[in-house]
Amino acid sequence: MPRVRLGQFPTPLMEAPRLSEALGGPRILFKRDDLSNVGLGGNKARKLEYVIGRAVADGADTLVICGGFQSNLARIAAAMGSQLGLQVELILGGVPGEPRHPVGNLLLDHLYGANVRFVETLPRWEFGDTLANVEQELIAEGRKPFVVPLGASSPEGMASYVEASRELYQQLECSGVAANYLYVGVGSGGTFSGLALAHANLELPYALRGISVSRASEHYRNKLPADMGEAALQLGLSQVPAGDSLDIDDRFIGGGYGETSDGSNEAIALVAKTEGVLLDPVYSGKCMHGLIQHIREGRIAADDTVVFLHTGGWPALFSYEAETLGVSTEAHCLPPVHVVNE
Secondary structure (H helix, E strand, O other): OOOOOOOOOOOOEEEOHHHHHHOOOOEEEEEEHHHOOOOOOEHHHHHHHHHHHHHHHOOOOEEEEEEEOOOHHHHHHHHHHHHHOOEEEEEEEOOOOOOOOOOHHHHHHHHOOOEEEEEOOOOOOOOHHHHHHHHHHHHHOOOOEEEOOHHHOOHHHHHHHHHHHHHHHHHHHHHOOOOOEEEEEEOOOHHHHHHHHHHHHHOOOOEEEEEEOOOOHHHHHHHHHHHHHHHHHHHOOOOOOOHHHOOEEOOOOOOOOOOOOHHHHHHHHHHHHHHOOOOOOOOHHHHHHHHHHHHHHOOOOOOOEEEEEEOEOHHHHHHOHHHHHOOOOOHHHOOOOOOOOO
């Protein structure tokens, strides 16, 4: 498949000994895709290398991306577009109009030069009419738009995580680490699907477990096999996992996509305090919440070895300060500032 190589791969595989100790075992390692080193990193960098590679091969000069107003995909696509000289059009939903003070990913979208459009209170998954209108508008202007699938969850995006599975397996083999489980957050499903395809076709020795951040497990079990089948056809893979074989836990969604929970906030704080690693409230925080709960429930034994796929997204923390810290952001409620006179 066509590919633009902008990220830094392979990403590190790092021990998390203080987190493991705090949880009473198991051995935990982080696969640091948050350090992919383009647009402040994240799993979307891998996926977009292939998706934008297709766009460039098709002669596109404009990328059109939909997502929530703190979309990680939008941030990294905007950064890649600036590197490649592509115009980037972002359609962001979930907020009542443009925020007065852009923070987190949204601030970076603007800095990278993307043209940002807001669709008031639009659910994350329903961009159809708006997307079609923007695409036609760009064509009328003489542009050659390429619409990036939601979450970059296309056969190209899945291919990137088939390749990532091979990368991880080689790192584990070279390190002499026998992993029992690989944990990953599941949103649009593309990253999980690529990993699941790799497990089915490469016969990897560890189990894949997904933690849903937005939808019921049944949704993924019904939808993902067809998506994986399309990707397998393009990649020449013979095995496609059945829906009932997908291990996805949907108990940690909280209030829904983009909504934090007490459990995810506690997980973010624990990882930051023990390992100096930042998770995000939308994806990796919820996935870590699920991993911790699985330890407490005995689904992971103290002598097991777990790989946690860190998918990035930490810039969004700056738009969730009240939720993450559990304090009000009103000025009169914040701790006082002490000025030291020279």
